[in-house]
Amino acid sequence: xxxxxxxxxxxxxxxxxxxxxxxxxxxxxxxxxxxxxxxxxxxxxxxxxxxxxxxxxxxxxxxxxxxxxxxxxxxxxxxxxxxxxxxxxxxxxxxxxxxxxxxxxxxxxxxxxxxxxxxxxxxxxxxxxxxxxxxxxxxxxxxxxxxxxxxxxxxxxxxxxxxxxxxxxxxxxxxxxxxxxxxxxxxxxxxxxxxxxxxxxxxxxxxxxxxxxxxxxxxxxxxxxxxxxxxxxxxxxxxxxxxx
Ligand code: SF4
Numbered sequence: 001x002x003x004x005x006x007x008x009x010x011x012x013x014x015x016x017x018x019x020x021x022x023x024x025x026x027x028x029x030x031x032x033x034x035x036x037x038x039x040x041x042x043x044x045x046x047x048x049x050x051x052x053x054x055x056x057x058x059x060x061x062x063x064x065x066x067x068x069x070x071x072x073x074x075x076x077x078x079x080x081x082x083x084x085x086x087x088x089x090x091x092x093x094x095x096x097x098x099x100x101x102x103x104x105x106x107x108x109x110x111x112x113x114x115x116x117x118x119x120x121x122x123x124x125x126x127x128x129x130x131x132x133x134x135x136x137x138x139x140x141x142x143x144x145x146x147x148x149x150x151x152x153x154x155x156x157x158x159x160x161x162x163x164x165x166x167x168x169x170x171x172x173x174x175x176x177x178x179x180x181x182x183x184x185x186x187x188x189x190x191x192x193x194x195x196x197x198x199x200x201x202x203x204x205x206x207x208x209x210x211x212x213x214x215x216x217x218x219x220x221x222x223x224x225x226x227x228x229x230x231x232x233x234x235x236x237x238x239x240x241x242x243x244x
Contacts, residue, residue, distance in 0.1 A: 025235040027181040030200050030208055033232070037211035040231050041218065046206045048163050052128040053084060053119060055161040056146075059153040060112055065103045073102030084126055088116050114147045132162050140166060151193050159209065165202035167209055169193040172216025179220060181237045 062070035081087045096109040131139040143154035158166035
């Protein structure tokens, strides 16, 4: 009987030696960030406007313009029309004229009227205090189903007008959070919003929002962040920036 061919144990292809990463410090936690950035920039205490419809309108007017210009547009609107009902009953050309300093007046005036009409249909007395008592996710849904209202606007209204722990993620918050490795670099803004909010205790939301905006404006600029002067540099992975 001939011997059966010897089966050879397949030899595994050599694998690359595991790469030994240099010790990477853990990313900053939200509470550490807040403590450091509060020390660095100081932080004004939260001032609640208690005026959710005003906050909605202001956020709409602030799209694609500076705070100064949207503030002027808002001021002129309130000066000419003493109530939201008066805005809805006005000649649309007058609304457009009032908000012109905020830019994109033809578009924004149409959006404003559609928004106010829907708010009045749902809350004829313009009282949105029920958003204070609703579960947070329900309050967000109530707002984001208004025409032209996305997660950022909804979060602004909930946080600044109603004191709810919803996190607005603007361009500064998103950029700084990604560079610090708090969210993956290619995360879309809406998802970044969810991921960041989930990392925060309710009591941290306002401080985190305000501090990251300060940091984005004053140090972690979109172009040319001043990492050498940054109080977070020792544990910042600088995601998306060239190696130093
Ligand atoms: S080290 Fe640079 S990239 Fe990191 S947070 Fe500071 S300024 Fe931004």
